[in-house]
Amino acid sequence: MAAPSLTKGDTIENLIEIKGARHAYQTASGPLPVLDGLDIAVPAGTFAAVVGPSGCGKSTLTKLVAGLMKPDEGEVWLHGERVTGPRKTVGMAFQNPVLLEWRTILDNVILPLEIVAPRMPTKDRVARAMELLDMVGLTGFESKRPSELSGGMRQRASLCRSIVHKPDVLILDEPFGALDAFTREDLWQTMRDLRAAEPFTAVLITHDLRESVFLGDQVIVLSGRPARTQYVMDVDLPADRTLDALFTPKAADMLHILRDQIKIAQGRDVEGHV
Amino acid sequence: MLRKISTPVIAILIFLALWELLVWANGWPNYKMASPSDLPSAFWKYKELFFVMGWQTLWRTIVGLFLAVIVGTLIGMIIGFSKLARDALYPLLIGFNAIPKATLVPVISLIFIGQHDFNTILMAFMISFFPIAVSVGIGLSTLEPEYRDILRALGASRFTIFRKIALPKTLPEFFGALKVSATLAFIGTNLVEIVSPHGRGLGALFKSGETNGNYPLMFAVLIALAFLGIILYYAVIFLERVFAGWADREGS
Known part of the structure; x- marks a missing residue:
């Protein structure tokens, strides 16, 4: 496919790239603009955390990256290819773990393989799923039903399902949002360990600034609706960071800057660029 | 146990x-x-008739219910997936369901004169498909979008999403409706059996008891109907355990 606005050099740099996305939903009371000039660039193998006020269009952003929606204007590129629809190399996890109650945990994790790799032998599917369940500490729970697991364990299983088919793009839409604070921190560390073991490029939507700093290589602050990219921060912490890293002065400074940016995004100063 | x-x-x-x-x-x-002590002699005296007529009632009810499951599920899928179809079909379905089915007996007996089996099955079907259509429709239209998105994002077809997610997720609602429909289908079958002249089945046996002033026979027929109803109901429960047992959290 011709790539008029993207040179080959860019594609190697950035695995996910959104350029000038604009979008409005058609509602009964007229068009409701949600995105107005969204630019995002996520280099291969890195983690981009996206924060912003509620209702600013973050979930719309995930739908664009997943190819479930096309923006009215602007472009979405994955792997140097213009996104025109869903693709098998995407994984998704949501705030609601949406596990299928009639399947065991193991069969839930295998689900994407049934779509993406229908010819893969069952033995290999099971081995792959068990490998991931082991990484997130769910060994021994593979034949349980989702209703028999706690919320944190369900979310762990959901994370396994989102990466079982080795997607190169992982979309996380507030996956830890409904968990209690301690479970959430446990899952951050699980996510960090998964990243070390599995190569993927991720977009994480979150409301938690500490989460964005702990998991992100960059933190993207969106403005209030309609959303545009308001601020991008490179997280200057080691890749194998521990929770303690969040209590260093450097992290405190970053959190402080992000906090100010969120205030601006909430409408205290609409034009506020740093 | x-x-x-x-x-x-x-x-x-x-x-x-x-x-x-x-x-x-x-x-x-x-x-x-009649009192319960009158019934055993009535059952014994007409035991062959009870078996023959009971079987006729049962198989026609089951065929009618089977049609209701197929057509009800199809209508449910249409109104569950398409908002346009939902808006268009709901008033029609509700209106049709509100018509007392007894008034339809003369109508269908005139359209399909003499087709006693067919008319009976048709009535059992017409009276029992509505709960199935509505519950499947609601089950599908209230499916959380995330359930669809996990497969849609992988490029799965609508049919795959229906087969792997929407259909199994709707099964508990479907079986809930099927329990209601199973007993309704008996009402439909008996309506035609009782009202049609020279009818067959337990309804006709009831009618002949009435004509001959054999009151213990009439009550015996009612008990036989209740018995068949219970059997069919538990057959549905059995199927529910097999296909949607996961929804029952009592054991876990």
Whole structure:
């Protein structure tokens, strides 16, 4: 496919790239603009955390990256290819773990393989799923039903399902949002360990600034609706960071800057660029 | 396990005893109300008829219910997936369901003169498809979008999403409706059997008891109908356990 606005050099740099996305939903009371000039660039193998006020269009952003929606204007590129629809190399996890109650945990994790790799032998599917369940500490729970697991364990299983088919793009839409604070921190560390073991490029939507700093290589602050990219921060912490890293002065400074940016995004100063 | 069987059996025995007592205490003759003690002789005297007629009622009810499952599920899928179809079909469906089905007996007997089996099955179907259509429709239209998105994002077809997610997720609602429909289908079958001249099935046996003033026979037919109803209901429960047992969290 011709790539008029993207040179080959860019594609190697950035695995996910959104350029000038604009979008409005058609509602009964007229068009409701949600995105107005969204630019995002996520280099291969890195983690981009996206924060912003509620209702600013973050979930719309995930739908664009997943190819479930096309923006009215602007472009979405994955792997140097213009996104025109869903693709098998995407994984998704949501705030609601949406596990299928009639399947065991193991069969839930295998689900994407049934779509993406229908010819893969069952033995290999099971081995792959068990490998991931082991990484997130769910060994021994593979034949349980989702209703028999706690919320944190369900979310762990959901994370396994989102990466079982080795997607190169992982979309996380507030996956830890409904968990209690301690479970959430446990899952951050699980996510960090998964990243070390599995190569993927991720977009994480979150409301938690500490989460964005702990998991992100960059933190993207969106403005209030309609959303545009308001601020991008490179997280200057080691890749194998521990929770303690969040209590260093450097992290405190970053959190402080992000906090100010969120205030601006909430409408205290609409034009506020740093 | 023993308690599971003994509890309902004891409840039935108590019910029969109270019924006997009511008739005895009021000194009612059996043309006013037959008592349980009148029934065994009525069953024994007409035992061949009960088997033949009971079977006719049962198979026509099951065929009607089977059609209701197929058509009801199809209508449910249409109104569940398409908002346009939902808006268009709901008033029609509700209106049709509100028509007392007894009024349709003369209509269908005139359209399909003499097709007794067909008419009976048609009535069992018409009276029982509505709960299935509505519950499947609601089950599909209330499917959370995330469930669809996990497969849609992988490029799965609508049919795959239906087969792997929407259909199994709707099964508990479907079986809930099927329990209601199973008993409704019996009502439909008997309506035609009782009203049609020279009908067959337990309804016709009831009618002949009425014509001949054989009141114990009429009550025996009612008990036989109740018995068939219970059997069909538990058959549905059995299928529910097999196909949607995961929704039952009692054991976990």
